[in-house]
Amino acid sequence: MSTTSTTAPSRTSRTSRPRRRLARFGSTGFIAALPFLAPALVAYLVFVVAPALESVRLSFFEWSGFQGAPQVFVGLQNYVRIFTHDPVFWTALSNTVIWVILSLVIPVGLGLVMALALNRKIFGRNLFRSVFYIPGVLAPIAIANMWRWMYNPNYGIGVNLAQLFNLPWLADVQWLGDKNLALYSIFAAFVWQIAGTNMVLFLAGLQGVSPDHVEAAKLDGANRWQVFRNVVMPSLRPTTVVVVVLTIINSIKVFDLIVGMTGGGPAQQTQVLALWSFQQSFNNHEYGSGNAIATVLLVITLIIVVPYMVWTAKQEKNS
Amino acid sequence: MTVTAIPTAAAPVANPSPKRKPRPLSRGRDWVRVGLWVALLFSVLIWAVPLIFMVFTSLKSEADIFGTPAFVPPWAPEWGNYVEALDRGHLLTAGGNSLIVAIIKVPVGLFISAAAAFALSRIRFKRQRLLMGVIALGAMVPIQVAIAPLFQVINGLNLLSTNLGLILPYIAFGLPYQTFILYGFFRQIPEEIDESARIDGAGNWRLFLTIILPLAKPALAALFILDFVATWNEYSIALALLQSQDSWTIPLALQGFQSQFTSSYGPLNAFTIMSVFPVLIVYLMFQRYFVEGAFAGAVKG
Structure with a gap:
């Protein structure tokens, strides 16, 4: 009894104590923090912030990107051009949106199902988890090459499955050559790449589900679905937020897989914003357009990410 | 956080004697488990296809790649592919x-x-x-x-x-x-x-x-x-x-x-x-x- 009553007041005083102490030792303030911060801040400003701002600036200029070539201020012309005269931009934008939405459904759902299935003691569990997870550590460019070979129209998976199951139409599918199909063929490789990563994140989250609560719910007569819905899902919420945010970030910047499998083709049907911006700047020497597209990408990202960060900051303050 | 997560890796070993027959009440559940396991095995095999496809191809001669189905293992491994890759x-x-x-x-x-x-x-x-x-x-x-x-x-x-x-x-x-x-x-x-x-x-x-x-x-x-x-x-x-x-x-x-x-x-x-x-x-x-x-x-x- 007495112990509980003494700890309560001491806890309140503890929160205010460090501040005073630290001040007395003269180790607070921005000057004291600077030596620790400086290398990170310099690197971040020079190689991340400055280039990002520079790409916003360059989006108002026309420039070939060659050293010494003139940069001509053209105002909003680059934006007018990409919005009204560049059909590839719209393809790239809609593909990026499709990619993000599909990513939030398929690999996230699969990862959750894998995690739920493998969160119990089951024969071969670690091997199963490994096979699902390994694609996540491979270089996306290596995955692109593997899948490109799988999609080979003459010797690839389609031809082999066609023989195996006697489905001749399967042999004729142009996985990466059909302009309506190619994006989804690449997306399949993306699912293969990241579902296992989501699985591991969900597995980590499932460790936070209290077995006592599950047991109690079962004793109260809850069936599997009710246990999942009312006990497991609420405690997975923080993990789900992390998975959703990581998925959005990763799918907005998808680049390597597309370069490695189609390069944006056929007929630019698999373009995404990240790749089209890169190609406009580096391959077509349209730095203005390229950076205008990059700026659009930046704005889209900020629209998604800033509310999330404000929200987490508030949550953190409340807790 | 990690400190607590790491030791759990060793936990599965401490399974209670697997020989003990399941109680009759849980037999229905056991079938669910077996079904789940088979489904998992099947998914894992599908997941491994790209890896298998790649490994097999890397060990086949050109004639075998073009002449045999992809899922036939390379019975006579062609290590020359690796030498060639290193070389070129x-x-x-x-x-x-x-x-x-x-x-x-x-x-x-x-x-x-x-x-x-x-x-x-x-x-x-x-x-x-x-x-x-x-x-x-x-x-x-x-x-x-x-x-x-x-x-x-x-x-x-x-x-x-x-x-x-x-x-x-x-x-x-x-x-x-x-x-x-x-x-x-x-x-x-x-x-x-x-x-x-x-x-x-x-x-x-x-x-x-x-x-x-x-x-x-x-x-x-x-x-x-x-x-x-x-x-x-x-x-x-x-x-x-x-x-x-x-x-x-x-x-x-x-x-x-x-x-x-x-x-x-x-x-x-x-x-x-x-x-x-x-x-x-x-x-x-x-x-x-x-x-x-x-x-x-x-x-x-």
């Missing part, structure tokens, strides 16, 4: 570059991030939360939005096609995420530890180097391994900044080989396998921590 590609030069970049980038980047995270979490100054937010924002912005101007910056420093010219932006682009994660980790270390160290006369550097860093070992180890893998695999920045073939890293060499020998499927798949070898070794060494979610737990913050 730039695997060793590129591997050397990738290794140098990773060996310098990963520890230096982690140290810089840790120092920043220390300042942001353990030294009080105005607007530090805002600063953390601004830094964390960098982790969420796609690299590609800054890549064309980045090329100009590196070009201005005369560092195009050099290892250093790649290491610097790699460090910078790795900082936001690592700083954010370590910030979260450091904040969980009780402040009393700082207090008692300061009473003993420790300054900020001693506190950071001898107390906070050692306490953060699990998070640092997880970040170290994940960052090694990410650095080894990075493609888009390298594509923009490395112009000459001698400076290529592994992903560029792989893509280069692919475009040069488009239809040499055997050597190409051999090349792909060799290119992922180092990360596979790292993965196998730390497999348990990867799949048990220890890394995920440490890194989630």
